[in-house]
Amino acid sequence: xxxxxxxxxxxxxxxxxxxxxxxxxxxxxxxxxxxxxxxxxxxxxxxxxxxxxxxxxxxxxxxxxxxxxxxxxxxxxxxxxxxxxxxxxxxxxxxxxxxxxxxxxxxxxxxxxxxxxxxxxxxxxxxxxxxxxxxxxxxxxxxxxxxxxxxxxxxxxxxxxxxxxxxxxxxxxxxxxxxxxxxxxxxxxxxxxxxxxxxxxxxxxxxxxxxxxxxxxxxxxxxxxxxxxxxxxxxxxxxxxxxxxxxxxxxxxxxxxxxxxxxxxxxxxxxxxxxxxxxxxxxxxxxxxxxxxxxxxxxxxxxxxxxxxxxxxxxxxxxxxxxxxxxxxxxxxxxxxxxxxxxxxxxxxxxxxxxxxxxxxxxxxxxxxxxxxxxxxxxxxxxxxxxxxxxxxxxxxxxxxxxxxxxxxxxxxxxxxxxxxxxxxxxxxxxxxxxxxxxxxxxxx
Numbered sequence: 481x482x483x484x485x486x487x488x489x490x491x492x493x494x495x496x497x498x499x500x501x502x503x504x505x506x507x508x509x510x511x512x513x514x515x516x517x518x519x520x521x522x523x524x525x526x527x528x529x530x531x532x533x534x535x536x537x538x539x540x541x542x543x544x545x546x547x548x549x550x551x552x553x554x555x556x557x558x559x560x561x562x563x564x565x566x567x568x569x570x571x572x573x574x575x576x577x578x579x580x581x582x583x584x585x586x587x588x589x590x591x592x593x594x595x596x597x598x599x600x601x602x603x604x605x606x607x608x609x610x611x612x613x614x615x616x617x618x619x620x621x622x623x624x625x626x627x628x629x630x631x632x633x634x635x636x637x638x639x640x641x642x643x644x645x646x647x648x649x650x651x652x653x654x655x656x657x658x659x660x661x662x663x664x665x666x667x668x669x670x671x672x673x674x675x676x677x678x679x680x681x682x683x684x685x686x687x688x689x690x691x692x693x694x695x696x697x698x699x700x701x702x703x704x705x706x707x708x709x710x711x712x713x714x715x716x717x718x719x720x721x722x723x724x725x726x727x728x729x730x731x732x733x734x735x736x737x738x739x740x741x742x743x744x745x746x747x748x749x750x751x752x753x754x755x756x757x758x759x760x761x762x763x764x765x766x767x768x769x770x771x772x773x774x775x776x777x778x779x780x781x782x783x784x785x786x787x788x789x790x791x792x793x794x795x796x797x798x799x800x801x802x803x804x805x806x807x808x809x810x811x812x813x814x815x816x817x818x819x820x821x822x823x824x825x826x827x828x829x830x831x832x833x834x835x836x837x838x839x840x841x842x843x844x845x846x847x848x849x850x851x852x853x854x855x856x857x858x859x860x861x862x863x864x865x866x867x868x869x870x871x872x873x874x875x876x877x878x879x880x881x882x883x884x885x886x887x888x889x890x891x892x893x894x895x896x897x898x899x900x901x902x903x904x905x906x907x908x909x910x911x912x913x914x915x916x917x918x919x920x921x922x923x924x925x
Contacts, residue, residue, distance in 0.1 A: 488559035489550070496547045510537060513573070516595075520576075524588070532576040539565070539572040567616035574599055578624055582631025596624065600656060614660065621656050625649045703730035729767060733798075752891070754913065755793050757821050757844070758785040763797060764819070768804055775814030778804075783821045789844050789910040790891055799884030803848040803906055810852025810904065821846045823912055830909070832894040833864050834885060842912040843893065847905060855899040864895065884908065 517533035520526065543565040550558060577599075580592030603617050629649050636642040707727035711720050761780055772778045800819070807817050824845045829837035855863065864885040885895045893910040 486556065488554040488556055491559045492547055492550050492554050492562055506540075510540065513537070517576075520580075520588075520591075524585075528576065536569065536572045539569045543569050563616060567620060570599065570603065570617070570620055574620065574624055578627050582628060603656075603660075617660075618653075618657060622653055625653050697734055700730045700734040703727070704734075733767070751792050751794075752790055753793060754788055754790055755796075756785065756788045757846070758783050758787070760793065760797060761819075761821075764800055767797065767801055771801070771805060772808060772817070773814075776808055776811055777814075777816045779816070779818045781818065781820035784823070786914065787821060787823060787844055788913050790913065791910060792887055795883060795887055799881070799887075799908075800846070800848065802881065802884070807848060807850035807852060807904070810850055810854070815851035815903075817848075817850045819846070819848050823914070830894070830896055833861075833897045834889070834894070835861075836889075836894065838894045838896070838909055839892075843909045844912050846908040846910075848908075849903065849905045851903040854901050854904050855897070860897065860899060863897065 513536050514533045517529050520529035520532075543562070546565055547562050550562075574596065577592040577595035580588040581596060583589065583592075600621060603621070626649075629645060632645065633642075636645055704727045707723040707730070710723045711727075714720055714723070761783055765780060768778070804817065804819070811817070822845050823842070825842050826838065826840045828840055832838055864881045881895070888894050888908060888910065891910060893908070896907045896909070898905045898907075
């Protein structure tokens with residue numbers, strides 16, 4: 481059986497991102513080489529000083545075109561060619577500074593030495609994973625060192641001077657290789673630590689999610705089993721019908737929990753449809769009648785039956801139930817909870833909970849307001865993060881607000897949260913379909 485070929489796309493991205501990761505740095509490098517070539521030509525009259533930036537720019541352009549034109553699947557031979565092309569750009573850069581360094585002019589020696597030192601520092605910091613690139617770079621540095629040694633050979637008039645120069649050259653190459661290895665090890669250890677931290681964070685989120693889902697399903701199963709047991713022991717048709725309805729409501733809520741998870745995992749797209757808020761409010765009354773304790777005064781304000789919005793009905797209902805449950809939890813000693821909806825026209829941008837702003841326009845605003853203890857400023861920016869919850873383990877998934885906020889964002893709406901020690905107001909904004917249809921009819925021919 482043939483083994484699946486390895487994809488070297490990560491290596492190509494590494495080479496590309498290191499060269500072009502910063503927006504202006506490549507252009508700065510190209511402009512600097514061009515100016516340096518012109519200045520060297522004006523100082524020395526060398527034609528090759530003008531050829532130098534042309535060769536460098538050409539090799540750089542060839543390398544850029546090659547790495548930018550690779551597909552999503554990169555073969556090993558393509559990654560090797562990319563490494564060789566990148567190495568040629570360094571050869572194209574280093575040949576003139578090397579000649580300057582071994583020449584008789586001390587000013588040129590200084591400039592050439594600075595250019596070679598800058599290049600070696602740049603290469604040492606790269607510490608790529610690709611073996612071919614690292615081999616090419618070590619070969620380039622060794623070749624430059626050998627050229628410099630041969631160029632300065634006439635100046636070594638004694639065996640001791642020759643031995644000292646050779647030793648220093650070998651030490652420089654060795655130190656360069658060691659620097660590349662140490663830098664690479666440091667980077668790899670950081671990547672490993674970051675990966676382990678990410679894995680730990682992911683497992684914590686999975687554990688939190690599992691606990692919350694188990695809690696939600698346990699509540700639904702308790703309601704279903706309890707209703708079925710009541711059906712077995714009662715003969716009153718009215719009570720049996722009520723118990724059947726309660727069991728169906730709990731079963732549907734369990735199905736909505738599953739849909740939340742599949743939507744969050746992108747396994748299922750939200751079912752966006754046109755819905756009337758008055759119908760949604762009627763369903764909300766039924767689903768929340770057993771969630772509100774007697775110590776909390778609950779009021780769902782009457783709503784214009786013509787108000788309609790685009791939304792995922794079950795997701796919006798689940799989100800509102802989540803807001804109501806959170807509001808009840810914030811009032812352990814009792815209080816007042818209200819839900820209302822209005823058609824509003826915003827004339828300026830409205831700050832939203834995710835840090836963005838809602839554009840001015842006609843919207844339907846659903847407001848859930850409570851008189852609880854409020855949300856502290858430290859956790860307010862996190863409340864719509866996936867899996868974030870202040871409830872104990874097993875008391876919530878932390879998906880409710882994030883799901884609703886994501887749906888609202890997709891529909892060009894948003895969620896705004898205002899909270900203080902005297903209570904919390906959460907506003908859900910959705911585009912007003914009535915205003916949109918009126919605008920379209922007003923401009924129709």
